[in-house]
Amino acid sequence: MQHGKYRFIVGFLALPLGLYALFVVWPFIQSIYYSFTDWTGLSPEFKMVGFDNYSRMLDDDIFWKSLQHSLLFALLLPVVTIGLALFFAFMINVGGRKRKNGPVITGVRGSSFYKIVYFFPQVLSIAIVALLFAFAYNPDSGALNSLLRGIGLDDVQPLWLGDPDLALWAVMAVLVWSTVGFFVVLFSAGMASIPAEMYEAALLDGANRVTTFFRVTLPLLWDTVQSGWVYMGILALGAESFAVVQIMTTGPGGPDYSTTVMVLYVYQKAFRDGQAAYATTIGVALLVVTLAFAAVVMRLGRRERLEY
């Protein structure tokens, strides 16, 4: 009986698991294997070199800089993006003033319009967003400095991406701008499924908007926030951060290594310098960082599930 059931389950899982093993697990195994070789990526010959790549990585200043920036991305971007998205979603769905003859719980005036506006960046590909902002940050004729000039701040003309102290923040701002809309929509959907009676009860008890948010909305939305957190962290460590840094920044990765991130370094080592094995080594480090991030978020965020 037990055996038959096992076979039944395997029959269903074989195809998806096979695909997963082939396209996800196997490439991981392969890259870990290559990180112990001296493969260039340009010829089929290579030999095993043991832990050479790893000891080299630990001595590599650029690697540490990129790790530092990636960690900053993974820690800061989710806090800012999800914080902003929660605020916007709350205002759109719950935060409005009570209007005559309207429902008790409602968003601010024009909330349906805002919802669309916030989502707008999401329909643009990240490459286009990065290009648009590269133009906006142009110190000579870009939108930002023109605006500053327009309001009479002729002396405040930052170099934006050309300034090592500003560049990383400028890049982060773009990522926040382009991803916040998605989370607004995600959280809006979550908030819509919270029963209105709960809010009404809170209102009757005299709760203000801040209390309502922290005592009602956030606890009931916790699962969504948590998965959004992991998703945003992975996004900040992976493809999205690569695209903006590669397209927008000096060098790319500069000025003076002030914006380099791990994914960019993997790309440069593999496809510019012909050191594919070393690139996979950095890739393994990135894998470790990503897994650790997901584990920490899951662990810290573990809470009792509320049923409603």
Place this chain on the structure above:
Amino acid sequence: MGSTSAENHGTEGVGRRDLIKRSAALGLISVPTMSFLSACASSGGDSGDKAKAGKKTAKNPLAVNDTAGMEFVLFDGGFGKEYAEDAVKIYEKNFPKASVKFSATQKIQSTLQPRFNQGTPPDLIDNSGAEQMDMGVLVGKNQLTDLTPLLDAPSYDDPNKKVRDTLRPGIVEMGQFDGEKVWILYYAYTVYGVWYSQKALDSLDEQYPETWDQMLAVCAKAKKKGMAGWTYAGKYPYYLPFSLYPMIGKVGGREVLDAIDNLEPNAWKHPAVKACFEAYYELYKKGYVLKGTPGLDHIQSQTAWAEGKALFIPNGSWVENESANVIPEDFDLAVAAPTGIDSSDKMPFGTIWASGGEPFIVPAKAKNAAGGMEQLRIMLSEASSKNFTGKVKSLTAYNGGTDGIALTPGLKSGVAALDKAGENVVNPRMQDWYVQLQKEKIGVSGLGEMMAGRLTPAEAVKKIQGFADETAKDDSIKHYKHQ
């Protein structure tokens, strides 16, 4: 090769046993695909079946097998693909029985890297563009054919002249890495220097400056008229060397540039380097660099320059084509060799950096290497060279080929600058030998920081020397020396 495949079978075996144990169905899917994948990523054997040599005749000095197929992959970039298609037509006419497969792509690396890994590359490649495969690695791993037979073959137009003797200065040397063998043939010929509008200079009532004092005077005059003296691709400061390196060569002599390329200890501490760095830094200090330049990319800086916001820009001869849509009709584009310090400079004014672009390679594992070389020989004929220059406004490696075709202002000025330079053409190799060192270390972190005013020349020299020493010590990078 042997060891490679053995290792691959090893991992494959472990993975297979492991998975079969867990689920038979899963194993059924993954086993065949896994061996397929590992074949894809890094194994693959010698192709073995190379084309037999044909008959060597006066018309066919490379002994091309006239029935063997020939495959040519071109980088489809700023020069387009028409010039190569025209050359392929000549090959097809000369070898009517051969089937030629021509393709053009911007994705050189994505298309060809797997084929190198499988040992089945095409016969001729234009390895150029953003997806260029690292030449040092290709040479180091013996993936390329020595082009010496091509260079020693009689040229297409004149059987008494070797191909080698029809080329512009520096082309053969650039194809060498360590030793006599020539791995790469650069087909286009690029003139680097200081680009400006003759009209703008005339409006200031000035000549192109030959000494740095004159340069500062011209910039001061321009500033009075509300025009910056210089701008450059601030986001990619490795454009600065296009005028800075030949200036170092002019001030201190060729040996200084050779020492830099050879990564010799203290090469950057030479007084000529310091003098040139200080000269450039003065442009920043005196406010002669267009405001906001460190935040501009190459297109943005070229646009600002074409709009007349700045007088000079360090660049290469492609700028005429690249910025054609923003350069005004009456701009009167011109290029000059870099301004030196004063009359005590080691080399005369006119010393310029010119070198090959569009690197063509014949892979070592090509089936019809002779065919690939013959195709190159055709392209190096006077007629093909003229066709290229006329179509894409760039010179070729063929020395000459500009008579009888209408030259654009920039091209004409480039030819004049080369004539003036004569033997005094320098060819720093940093950008093709040590890409990372040249671009992000010297360029972005050294020169870029200095020109943005965040490093003094002395600090920049020290930092760059540190980077060079680091690269010299790094044994994961192949090192080269000037012959």
